[in-house]
Each structure stands twice: as C-alpha cells, then as structure tokens.
Amino acid sequence: MTIAKVEPFILHVPVTGSSISDSTHTLSHWGVVGLRITTRDGFVGTGFTGTHADLAGDRLVTACIASCYAELLVGEDEADITRLWQKIARHPPMQWIGRAGISHIALGAVDIALWDIKAQRAEQPLWKLLGGATTERLMAYNTDIGWLSIPDDQLIAGARQAVGEDGFRGIKVKVGSADMARDLRRLQAVRRAIGPGIMLAVDGNGRWDLPTAMRFCREAEGLDIFWFEEPLWYDDIAGHAALARASRIPVALGEQLYTAEAFSEFIGRGAVHFVQPDVTRLAGITEYIRVAEIAHAARLPVVAHAGDMSQVHVHLAYWHPASAMLEYIPWIKDCFEEPIAVVDGDFLRPQRPGAGTAIRHEAFASFAKSLG
Ligand code: 0YR
Ligand code: MG
Secondary structure, eight states: OBEEEEEEEEEEEEOSSSOEEOSSOEESEEEEEEEEEEETTSOEEEEEEEEOOOHHHHHHHHHHIIIIIHHHHTTSBTTOHHHHHHHHHTSHHHHHHOSSTHHHHHHHHHHHHHHHHHHHHTTSBHHHHHTOOSOSOOBEEEOTTOOTTSOHHHHHHHHHHHHTTTOOSEEEEEOOOSSHHHHHHHHHHHHHHHOTTSEEEEEOTTOSOHHHHHHHHHHTGGGOEEEEESOSOTTOHHHHHHHHHHOSSOEEEOTTOOSHHHHHHHHHTTOOSEEOOOTTTTTHHHHHHHHHHHHHHTTOOBOOOGGGTTTTHHHHHHHOTTBOOEEEOOTTGGGBSSOOOEETTEEOOOOSSBSSOOBOHHHHHHHBOOOO
C-alpha cells in the first residue's frame, strides 16, 4: 500500500507537579514530537520521540521530518520498513550530516509510525506481530516518586505509597546531587521505608566523575542497590568499564546512546550490565530490535528507557525474551487511545492493534504546539 501524507506534530504534556529535576535536567512538560503517516487506503500510523519540551529543539525534529523525510516517504509502500529505514538513513545528505542526533531521532519517529501501520494492518498489537509474548507478567518499576527535586519527607512517603497501596515491586531514586551525603541519607531512609524485598535502583543521569561514582558505590553497598544508572558521562566507555569492574553495584545505561554500534561497544567492553535502549533515541523499533538482540547474545538483561513513557516499549518488552522489567512514568499516558496501565505491579499487556501510539483527539486539542 502507499503512503499519501506525512504530518508532523508537537505536543507538550505537563509532568507530575509543576516541574521535576534529575541531576542534569529540570522540566515542566514532556515533549511528544513526531508524525502521523496516512496511507491512500486510510490507515494512520503514529510515531514520536520524547523531549524535554523545548519548542526550538522540537521544531528541529519536525522540520527534519517535513522538509527532508516526507518526500522520501510519500508514494512509497509503507510495509517496506527495513528498506525505507535504509533509504532515509543512507540518503546522501542525511548520511553526511545526520548519522546521530536530531535526524536520527526523527527517523525513529518515522520508523515507529511505519510499525504502527504494519501492526494495524495485521490487526494485531505489536508484541503479537513481532512473534508473541514471552512472559506472562512484566514488572513495572516506578521512577516518578524518585526525582531529585522531591523533598526528603515526600520522597519517603511517595516510596511507601508506591510499594504499599500502589503495589509496585520496584522503584528508582535519582542521585547525583552536589552533596553526595544528601543522596545517601535519602536512599537509607527509602530503603528503611520500603523494606528489604523491593527492587531499588538509582540514577545519576551522567553527573558524577569516576572517583565520585566509585566512592558512592562503596558508601551505598549495604543498601542493596539493584543498579546504578548513568553513573558517568554518557559516552565514557572506559570509565563505565572501570566502574563496572570496581563496584559490586551493577551498571545500567543506554538512554543517551543513539546507535546499535554504541551499544555494541559498551557491551563488548563489559561497561554495562542492564541495557537500556530507547526507541525514541535510537532510530526506532527497527534499531531497538538490533540492540535487544546484541544484548541477548551477551546474555544481558534489557530494561528499556521510558522516552516513550513505555507506550511502545511495553509491546517490545512483552515480546523480547531479554526484557527484565520496564520503567513507569505516568505523565503522557492519558494522551493515548490505549494508555499503559499497571495492576499489582505489572504492566497490562496491550490489546489494541498497532504499536500503542495512537493519540486521542483531545490530547491534540489540549497540548498541540505550533510547528513554527
Ligand atoms: C528527566 N529516566 C531518566 C528525565 C529520564 C530523565 O530529565 O528525562 O530523568 O529520562 O533518566 O531513567
Ligand atoms: Mg535514566
């Protein structure tokens, strides 16, 4: 079938509370930035990336789609996902100036929209189209209770509520403060509040250097930290390899890596234990699958990062056998026709045909921004 129309969009959706911070970012909205692809016979596929809702940056993504990718897509058979992925990635001007960054992210949004149509045509949810679920239950862990901007008392109350009333069996708490003692104190209080049986991960968002991260790992040893995510600068393979050797806390990373080749390097050099690809930073589902297969071949667990707030990843995680669990942040879920949902600490398995990306009209009405 044939692609008739490519329409970019930008949504800015509020986060929980008025804003949140990790060690490196403060944001009030999550950007849902992507496109809808319409076929001549009336199918509509939706794909998007996740941003910190900076309009100038978001418009670079939509401009790339509108001014460069649209003409490579219109008139093509939308079922040829691999071929179209190659066509865009190897388009001479893009290959020269755009092998990573904005253009790569924009290709990811295109790729997701194409998979969304393929699954709709097959009348199957994406996980089924890809080969079926390999797990009965997919554990959710809650990141939204753990921001660095949350005061100590609220952090502890939120952690208690998440594992009590809400039924989560895992949570993640941000670290990377200028004052490491503050992070350690908060983690000790959280561990006391949730008890020993709950998965507790920490996320430094790339803030610290190697000696600081090593000291943190020594000090945090008794807290049963499940992983230390982005302990160091995103691209520092040697540093992560050194930390992985020196510390007994497993290393997690991947949300800032753009390509399958980058993941290969980290995995090959023993610099990562929990592999965290993201369809919205990689060039979509096509490249995510490559990463998951590389990780699986090294027998490492895959825990996708929630750039899509898990709308797409829930499909991939139910399907791919290397998936260990999945991140839960509820900011944008109500924008979608089939929102992600967690019951008794597990993600519900999506049922609707497609990739989980169809956006409700009301969300466009409430959150759409001008493309400039
Ligand atoms: C806020 N998840 C993360 C958010 C999140 C960031 O900056 O984007 O904390 O992507 O690290 O694991
Ligand atoms: Mg992270």
